[in-house]
Amino acid sequence: DAKTTQPPSMDCAEGRAANLPCNHSTISGNEYVYWYRQIHSQGPQYIIHGLKNNETNEMASLIITEDRKSSTLILPHATLRDTAVYYCIVRVIPYNAGKSTFGDGTTLTVKP
């Protein structure tokens, strides 16, 4: 599985959009980009995923560059409860084959 690189920390003002980048320059054609977040020491939660098109759901938007080497998770109106560690990973599906390697993630701090 491809490795990902994320900035270790970011701050965002409450109510503003939080844009979290992820680099996955060695991504393969059959690998999807997944985003998760972890609040305190709870189990990580799924946020969104995509292959090559931009995606949006009730939690966030995912923008994937045309060459698929990087992506950005957008939380459109960040709240204090969005303070968490955000992980970007790449996985081969549909068969979920192989490793699912998480990097160190980005610690997002939303400030009042």
Place this chain on the structure above:
Amino acid sequence: EAQVTQNPRYLITVTGKKLTVTCSQNMNHEYMSWYRQDPGLGLRQIYYSMNVEVTDKGDVPEGYKVSRKEKRNFPLILESPSPNQTSLYFCASSPATRDRRGALHFGNGTRLTVT
């Protein structure tokens, strides 16, 4: 309720005393995996299983064993625990599907301390 259940949530043990952390999922998922999380090191994969009787090493398998005799269960076994295995452990599962359901579902974690 669909969930991944780990037991115990907290465990304190001594060096060399064999222990098992259980993991069970009720979603009929094919894929299951164990991770450990240490301060500043993110989530590191220990072992994973793509289906019953199929297991493989992750990035940090040394000192651990797993088995997958039934689809729902994926226990993590520490035959001779050592202090460097003190960590927060997560079990996760996912189906082999293409959509959102392909996402990993995580348990609540097991905090292990080996003295």
